[in-house]
Amino acid sequence: MSGTTTAGTQRSAGATRHVPGLPAAGNRWVVLGVLCLSLLVVALDATILHIAVPAVTEDLRPGGMELLWIVDAYPLVCASLLILFGTLGDRVGRRRILLIGYGLFGVASALAAFADTPHILIAARALLGVGGAMIMPATLSILRQVFPDRRERAVAIGLWTAVAAVGAATGPVLGGFLVQHFWWGSVFLINIPLMALILPVGRWLLPESRGGGQGPWDVLGALMAAAGVLGVVLGVKRAGGGADILDGRTLVPLLVGSALLILFVRRQKLRKHPLIDVRMFARPAFSTAVGCIVLAMLALVGLELVAVQYIQLVLGLSPVETGLRLLPLTFAAMAAGATGSYTLRRVGPRAMVSLGFTLTAGAVLVLTLMGQHDRPWLLTIGFILLGFGLQTTLFGSYESMLSEAPAEHAGGAAAIGETSYQLGAGIGIALLGSVMNAAYAPGLAAVPGVPSRDSSAAAHSLGEAYQVASQLGGPAGDALRSAARHSFVHGLHVTLFVSAGLLLLGALAALRLPRLMECGAREPDIADAADQAPPAQVPACREHAERAGSGRAVV
Template sequence: MSTTRETSSTLNTSKTSNIPTAPTAPTATPTPDPRRWSALAVLVLAVTLVVVDATVLVLAIPSITETLAPSATGLLWIGDIYSFVLAGLLVSMGALSDRVGRKRLLLIGASAFGAASLLAAYAPSPGWLIAARALLGVAGATIMPSTLSLIRALFPDSRERARAIGIWGAAATAGAAAGPLVGGVLLEHFWWGSVFLLNLPLVALLLVLGGWLLPESRNPEPGRFDLPSVGYSMTGVIAVVYAVKEAAAHGPAHWEVPVTAAVGAFCLWRFVRRQLRLDAPLLDVRLFADRRFTAAVLGALIAVFGLGGVVFFTSQYLQLVREYSPLRAGLAELPAFAGAAVTSVLTARIARRAGTRGALVGGMAALGLALGVLGWLRQDTPYLLLAAVFLAVGAAEGLVYTLSADLVLTAAPPQKAGAASAVSETAYELGTALGIALFGSVLTAVYPRTLGHPAGVGADAVDAARQSLGAAVETAHALPGPAGQALAAAARGAFVHGMGLAALCAAVLVLLGAGLAWRLLRVR
């Protein structure tokens, strides 16, 4: 890297060497697809469908708690099973798309997504809903890698591709931010399952337009699809996330924690070792020798890791602590949507002006500071301050995610576009899952210990309130005036305390990640 204003090959001109070489014949530039911008709209619809589903459920958590009565741990699984199954399969599905065809796998995944949405909408129990969300994660993993790799096939020109990736990133980050708003509108008029039925018309539109507008592309020499690698990667991710959740819930000395952590570490180690030996690996781990590639993946992972757990509980804070309606809570989070949309589209321009290093590290630092402000949140914090924090979080997330996706995609050869794009999306989804698992578990561990025993409240009511904030509010409504008010106030105070602690932990982690990215991208 020759300057501190380095950018990816998509965002700046190519480097030249001082070593003289023999003249070569000019290579023909591929003819752009005349329908590429229409096809991009279809890919934007596909990525929006997947990312909205990751966050649309957050405003429905209070309704699900009241209807299905899940335990605190079950509530966490409902929240994060989608993201971490998605993360565990993205690399495998990205490699599969390179082999069977990216368009074909995207359309198969869209069909499966619609079927799983029906199962989730009418789930009669927490276990059913968790299983349906897991199936949605499997289907989503077949869609996501194809969207980004098809962009590379559709846009051979680097400047057009940068603009297309910016639009794609805006859809991904703004769609995630818009999920709560969409959920709020639906929950204002319908039951919680309606947030899944929304997927059905979008899936139908995606199947029709995708079959018509999207080109087919695949790796002409894909090699063998290695099933043991799929098993190692999926088992490793699931085991590590489960160990994190159990350590927070029962303590690191609980027997399941070291066992599952060891299994996860072993499987991930075996996965890496196997990729180094295969002629056609699912994930070319040698790509991590590129410092910019590594910085991009770690930047996306750490940023979303810090954000995922905190944002998951923000909607509960707005509804159960500040007593907003679902629609009002969704509107309150709208600044995050606006910030993500704007910076995603402007990522290429920001990177040209500030350089990749400055843009990536600056975005992560801004995110860390914004999360730190959330750590000081109180029950009566003015909304204007909250809106400013949401705006900063959305803007920083849009910049980091879009820039990371561009860096990762352009570091890999075109024939491995599916597997390479899966790396960026794996970092995003795995970060979300780990964030919910770790910081959600921090809140789950702190909340019952901080709740205490309010005066005038019976032991049975306190035990019920310790399950979750939703259970506490419901229990408080069933108690006589003063006792119910005391229990509700104590529960809200305990929740805000736990959420603030989780946000501060997230802020420290993201700021440390910014320092690591700065070091990886330093001038040599």
Template sequence: MTEPHVVGPKATRREWIGLGVLALPCLIYSMDLTVLYLAIPSIAAELRPSAGQMLWIVDIYGFLLAGFLITMGTLGDRIGRRKLLLIGAACFGGASVLAAFSTSAEMLIASRALLGITAATLSPSTLSLIRNMFLDDRERMQAIGIWIAAFSAGGILGPVIGGVLLQWFWWGSVFLLAVPVMLLLLIVGPKLLPEFRDESAGRIDFASALLSVAAVLAVIYGMKRLAEHGFTAAPFVIIAAGLAIGGLFVRRQRRLADPMIDLSLFRAPAFGTALGCNVLTIFIAFGFFLFIAQYFQLVLGMTPLEAGLWTAPSGVVFVVGSMLAPKLAQRWPVARVVAGGMAVSTLGFGLLTQLGSLPFPLLMLGYTLFCAGLAPIGALTTDLVMNSAPPERAGAASGISETSFEFGGALGIAVLGSVVMAMYRSGIVDAVPPGLPADAVAAARDTLGGAVDAARALGPNGDALLLAARDVYVATLEKAAWICAGLSLFATFLILALEKRLSDTLQPEPAA
């Protein structure tokens, strides 16, 4: 049975227009995570980065964004969320210009680093402002659904718009997309967006900020190394160091009179449960997204454009699911909606466990089902997190919420990615046909991409190698689908068991 929702003052046209303004930087934030991939060949040809430099060009944005989310969310509570958003927007626009006109790999790395730090101001500021602009529970949930949808839309539009720009302009044009959006935000933001800050908050504790950034960066970087190099000692040492620094951070918060993060937030039953849902949902989704994109290109032989078009429906499903989440929560308790979504994703993954024998329409059905099941969850759990936190702590809560999504994605790619690669390498050992050159065998045992390249180099003699590698990869993906199906099913029953904890926050009443 659902509880009556908290009826607050209804949002006016100004708040809804302001929400549209807040959605724009979220769109750019998401696009900047994906748009670079299309520009990599052009960047490599012009700037001539080393392999290590290219990795940093790609990765440093996401690393620093994740590392600074909590710090920036807390900073917004202290200096003003609108003020921080506008400062961040101006800096993000400037960093985008620097990136677009970079003349060396080092300059592009530095620009991408600045983009990551300034991007960390955008998401917590926008979400915490939504918390203060929409005081009615039902309207706030709808606003958060639109906010989440903006991120999904950015993921869809990034490759499409980036591809169009790269068709006609130089690689730096993909970064200039942000400039007019940030200019618009700077012009209309002061007129449409309210200011809010915690008047009782003291100065930010820089030691706490340093510890939080170091802890998140170390754990994320360790997970990245785990995904790249498998289960070796170094990634676990780095992750352990990050966890140890995180322990020091928590210990310091308990001693401070005015902590950077109010640890009492985690005593709200729905807060921690919702964060756990965030991590698990993104863990499942990101891990499998990585594999399905490779399957389309390396097994089915699609071009990057074709693969992008066939993966685009997942973004559309996430947009629609985020928008529908408030409607679903008006009819059923949040816990049951989340559990139902997990159950639907279980069905989708169940279909994908038969990947090798599925006709393409059923493959897309399974893919769409697991996306549709996970789609509403982010909006619902984010609303639970924000509703669990007092208004003066909304910035910190939003930073924590966004960091949980970043951790879930990194964990999914690292752990599930490492497990899949380990299973592939184990299976390919006995599947490689005898009599092939040693370098071709070594490439095939490394990755499926290596096997495809080696088979092409061998010409007709490589057909057997290509067939064997693809068969092993399909069998591996079926096992990965079993893992994801099991996790989704486990989450379904876990959420139902925790229904009371999730219901401790006020929830919209059923629609008439």
């Protein structure tokens, strides 16, 4: 390989040359730090409020529907606007959208922290969702632009996905600490100094980039996508909350949202300048990676929901103790993200994602050994395997999806990935929650000494069963409490077995991904790079050189 260098970039074989308008080699990692910090704040806000709900309820006295919207306004609005702002960033500038998102997030955080009525808090949470929808796809699309070399990009995506996992998992722990020592508004107030720091740094450091799209931006298509995703996610969330799937408030959003998304896809196929190039889904690697993200999030969020209920209601631990029990999952996810690039180069996307799913399924089966008594070491082992396996799966899926998408459609591809992430989370809560309820309720149908009316009320959830048991008192209350605990553990085991089956299905689906990592796609001397690359990288680079020589377009 020749010793040619450009723009001050000088590295060993396989390196990425400096691209005009993008940060030099050293600054790229500083940019990644800013992007990861941005994502950390957004991921924290997705879960940090959960632990503060009792304090919010006591202070603002919201009604049942208002409390539901306080919790759900952020993820619903964020999920519905990801495609809109991801594709808008491709047109007007990803950095511009990201900076506006920073500003909105800071303003909304201040509004939420000092909200004195439920309606103001709901509006603030919705505005936070708008800011989050601007930030999330922009961070991933800028990352795609800043790291054109796939090997460096794999390292960056590993850190990016690890930060997302850390934010979501540590949200309840941080929220519990803040609520315990301050007031509930502090869970929002911590965002303000972070945004005050990131906004000027991002404006100074982040590069501006746009896609290659021409022609007018499809406003109608963007609104159709937003309304469609909102309808589907809202319907799925209602179903996950225990609503009847045939209830009009659940079924209508699902049907209308699905219809709008179908019309959106048809519209994009017919337009000369589409928002999203739906032909990307014709690529097996792209569509498979998106499906794997949905399945992985389905398992992760559904299992976390059941695990939190188990730890708090069966083992009797406090919210802060529950958050601490989940920390091994977080640390394992960080380790998987940090080693993901090396693993991807060694085994390739197909084996990495498939093995990640298989490892997660094994972790789930380990957790079936949990009973009504605390086994901290068993729980820790299960969570470590779960975090490492799922993060490995998400890393390989995100890296394959983003590498398969053309650079000019990076914002749209990132939005699709993030929407899949949110949709998988919603489906996971709905599906695994329904399985849990179906397995739990029959065990309380006929508890000796307990009136049928009380048994029916206790069948709704373990928390409600405990309340009914306390009201009954005496032997009947003790019998109901014992039966509810046994039924919950039985339902937990059934849910875990269903999860393991879905994860093994994901392992099979991942076999459609490429066998080897195709690196250095846009380097003109890729064949020489393959000759001098480290042994672990040679097969992938050679395969790419052969395919590039045959005229096959590979990203």
